[in-house]
Amino acid sequence: MVRKPAKADVKVAGTRKPNMREAILAAAEELFSTYGFNAVSVRDIAQAAGANPGSVTYHFKTKDGLLLEIYRRHCGPMNLRRSELLAAARRVRDLQDRLEAIVRAYVLPAFTSGSDLAGGGTRFTRLRAVMSAEGNEVVRKIIAQTFDDTSNAFIDAIHESLPHIPRTDIVWRGHFLLGALYYTLVTPERVSRLSRGSADGSDAGHAIEQIVRATVASLQAAPLDQAAPARRKTPVPVKGQG
Amino acid sequence: MVRKPAKADVKVAGTRKPNMREAILAAAEELFSTYGFNAVSVRDIAQAAGANPGSVTYHFKTKDGLLLEIYRRHCGPMNLRRSELLAAARRVRDLQDRLEAIVRAYVLPAFTSGSDLAGGGTRFTRLRAVMSAEGNEVVRKIIAQTFDDTSNAFIDAIHESLPHIPRTDIVWRGHFLLGALYYTLVTPERVSRLSRGSADGSDAGHAIEQIVRATVASLQAAPLDQAAPARRKTPVPVKGQG
DNA sequence: TGATTCCTTGTACGATAGTACAAATATGGT
DNA sequence: ACCATATTTGTACTATCGTACAAGGAATCA
Numbered sequence: 291m292v293r294k295p296a297k298a299d300v301k302v303a304g305t306r307k308p309n310m311r312e313a314i315l316a317a318a319e320e321l322f323s324t325y326g327f328n329a330v331s332v333r334d335i336a337q338a339a340g341a342n343p344g345s346v347t348y349h350f351k352t353k354d355g356l357l358l359e360i361y362r363r364h365c366g367p368m369n370l371r372r373s374e375l376l377a378a379a380r381r382v383r384d385l386q387d388r389l390e391a392i393v394r395a396y397v398l399p400a401f402t403s404g405s406d407l408a409g410g411g412t413r414f415t416r417l418r419a420v421m422s423a424e425g426n427e428v429v430r431k432i433i434a435q436t437f438d439d440t441s442n443a444f445i446d447a448i449h450e451s452l453p454h455i456p457r458t459d460i461v462w463r464g465h466f467l468l469g470a471l472y473y474t475l476v477t478p479e480r481v482s483r484l485s486r487g488s489a490d491g492s493d494a495g496h497a498i499e500q501i502v503r504a505t506v507a508s509l510q511a512a513p514l515d516q517a518a519p520a521r522r523k524t525p526v527p528v529k530g531q532g
Numbered sequence: 533m534v535r536k537p538a539k540a541d542v543k544v545a546g547t548r549k550p551n552m553r554e555a556i557l558a559a560a561e562e563l564f565s566t567y568g569f570n571a572v573s574v575r576d577i578a579q580a581a582g583a584n585p586g587s588v589t590y591h592f593k594t595k596d597g598l599l600l601e602i603y604r605r606h607c608g609p610m611n612l613r614r615s616e617l618l619a620a621a622r623r624v625r626d627l628q629d630r631l632e633a634i635v636r637a638y639v640l641p642a643f644t645s646g647s648d649l650a651g652g653g654t655r656f657t658r659l660r661a662v663m664s665a666e667g668n669e670v671v672r673k674i675i676a677q678t679f680d681d682t683s684n685a686f687i688d689a690i691h692e693s694l695p696h697i698p699r700t701d702i703v704w705r706g707h708f709l710l711g712a713l714y715y716t717l718v719t720p721e722r723v724s725r726l727s728r729g730s731a732d733g734s735d736a737g738h739a740i741e742q743i744v745r746a747t748v749a750s751l752q753a754a755p756l757d758q759a760a761p762a763r764r765k766t767p768v769p770v771k772g773q774g
Numbered sequence: 775t776g777a778t779t780c781c782t783t784g785t786a787c788g789a790t791a792g793t794a795c796a797a798a799t800a801t802g803g804t
Numbered sequence: 805a806c807c808a809t810a811t812t813t814g815t816a817c818t819a820t821c822g823t824a825c826a827a828g829g830a831a832t833c834a
Binding site: 324325326327328329419420422423424425434438441442445457458459461462463464465466467468469470471472473474476477480481483484485488489491496497499500501503504505506507508510511512514 | 566567568569570571661662664665666667676680683684687699700701703704705706707708709710711712713714715716718719722723725726727730731733738739741742743745746747748749750752753754756
């Protein structure tokens with residue numbers, strides 16, 4: 291990442307910020323989720339937080355440690371929130387409403403923060419999207435350990451609402467949901483651009499409604515024939531073309 | 533990225549590879565799409581291609597130039613293929629079949645290469661996913677210039693098949709399709725893991741069928757009420773919770 | 775107030791980054 | 805075989821990277 295050359299504000303030694311640790315974490319979240327892990331230097335983060343590079347080392351030891359701490363403080367609250375909302379959704383009587391409530395329970399905590407961290411929800415989800423795209427080694431194990439239980443709980447809940455759909459198909463469609471979620475947070479401006487101004491990709495409320503609606507419909511679709519087709523590898527001919 | 537310390541094969545000066553330029557491009561595609569742009573050094577690429585770092589500079593001038601060239605040689609063929617398949621899909625009589633053919637025409641070229649580059653299709657799409665996640669400045673403008681025309685053509689074609697769905701909703705759902713596509717190529721092992729072995733996330737043929745099925749269903753879903761709701765920002769209450 | 779701990783600062787070090795460049799070698803036309 | 809060109813190699817330069825560390829100012833409690 292390219293830092294701005296000008297260093298307008300001269301820093302007076304000794305003036306201590308109320309909570310420098312939090313400022314560093316927030317700056318790191320923002321920068322990592324925007325430019326990726328390797329594109330951002332410790333110095334970038336320190337400057338954005340109004341801190342000294344040494345402070346980052348002091349609080350988090352290493353750059354990996356900083357990333358780890360970001361995950362540590364978000365994963366718990368987020369999954370807790372999801373569990374709560376899932377439990378509530380399970381109690382919905384109407385089957386169609388229940389399915390929608392379950393999907394919403396999965397989507398919502400990705401946008402709203404699990405704790406009181408300002409804007410933390412979307413920022414952290416965006417971070418997760420970027421880290422998974424970069425195949426970050428530090429977070430790979432955390433992802434599997436921390437999120438798979440929650441994911442399985444949602445898959446099972448959906449499976450209960452749609453018993454005629456094989457679990458495998460639900461896994462696929464839930465996977466697509468997460469991909470849609472990530473991509474919407476990563477490039478919201480593409481929605482604005484392609485819709486020619488009639489939609490705002492960064493409107494979280496609208497994005498949630500659209501994702502929920504699309505996902506519920508996809509979950510209800512007829513499952514794939516597990517039999518003969520879908521056995522071939524690339525290339526696959528266009529069905530009904532000639 | 534961490535290079536392997538051992539340099540087993542001693543390189544004899546002068547032994548020229550049949551096409552070093554191609555080898556460098558292929559290695560760069562593979563590494564960039566796996567670890568991200570900034571995580572991979574020119575030396576990493578050179579080593580993976582069995583080349584000298586200087587050769588990379590010779591053929592592509594800069595690291596950005598290398599990335600640019602990767603896009604240059606994939607975008608044209610891929611969009612051409614998409615246009616051909618879209619034209620064929622438009623001629624399908626049955627409306628349901630036509631919609632499916634259109635979606636398939638969009639998805640297919642993302643998996644199969646537009647040219648004869650081995651495995652180039654998924655690799656390049658994976659690269660696009662990673663670059664968009666990292667907000668890469670070099671490719672941002674290319675994306676908008678090169679892909680928006682094609683995207684709009686598909687949106688319009690879908691809109692013709694589903695005239696009762698507002699264009700805005702189609703944009704959203706098409707956006708989700710692309711997100712699902714990207715995420716499936718970036719983390720296929722998550723599908724295998726969550727499905728407990730009953731599905732292979734990296735089976736391109738199966739992934740295509742699943743994506744097409746899910747997307748067609750989501751496109752056919754009732755559009756959102758453009759009126760009262762979906763106006764609120766975060767947080768959004770869970771519908772039907774209490 | 776003084777002592778202790780906590781936090782911040784400034785600087786520095788080794789590693790690695792992207793890139794430039796001259797020398798060395800391979801290729802292709804004649 | 806020779807020359808001109810194209811490509812590869814080896815090396816080097818500068819910038820920036822993550823991190824370490826000593827020194828100094830703030831906070832806390834006696």
